[in-house]
């Protein structure tokens with residue numbers, strides 16, 4: 001199945017930080033043989049580049065100039081910028097906060113929208129982020145809003161970071177996560193919210209496998225319609 005209603009099909013999976021959308025989206029993409037777009041990684045690249053160049057994140061013109069200039073490459077689960085592998089560098093909480101601050105600037109969102117839309121290629125795309133269903137791919141046949149309680153999300157992130165050998169405090173993670181969620185939800189442009197027609201999936205008590213199964217089941221339903 002290459003197309004749905006004449007267009008390359010897209011499944012959007014939006015949701016708050018650490019809701020598991022990255023893992024779920026990439027597994028759904030793998031199961032269907034679709035491409036995968038991690039739009040948060042684009043915002044993180046902007047955040048990283050601004051931090052490294054000492055660009056204040058409230059300097060809209062400078063942050064936008066960096067967003068327009070970045071040319072990250074995504075292949076085999078790795079992210080490269082120029083010749084540098086930045087896969088790990090973009091995953092820190094500091095870069096996540098910087099990404100969230102850059103994401104309030106509408107001209108930054110416009111610059112990244114072009115890169116995001118270009119990812120729509122046959123046979124299909126699974127895109128995860130905050131506004132994939134609401135703004136970037138409003139015609140997606142399946143839109144999912146993946147969420148989980150703040151406690152469940154903080155515990156998942158805590159486990160990931162501890163496994164990587166990082167020394168973090170659960171209480172710090174909960175407050176950083178709440179701060180980022182609030183900023184993402186309250187911003188004027190493309191705030192984090194379920195898209196019109198999105199199906200809400202609460203994964204607080206589901207395993208990754210169960211969550212992936214649910215999305216694949218919904219996709220099967222869509223293709224039968």
Ligand code: DC
Nearest residue numbers: 039040041043099100103129130131
């Ligand atoms: O999904 P993530 O944690 O990697 O995203 C990092 C930040 O980027 C997030 O706090 C908000 C922003 N973001 C966004 O505004 N829109 C998207 N489509 C994806 C991410």
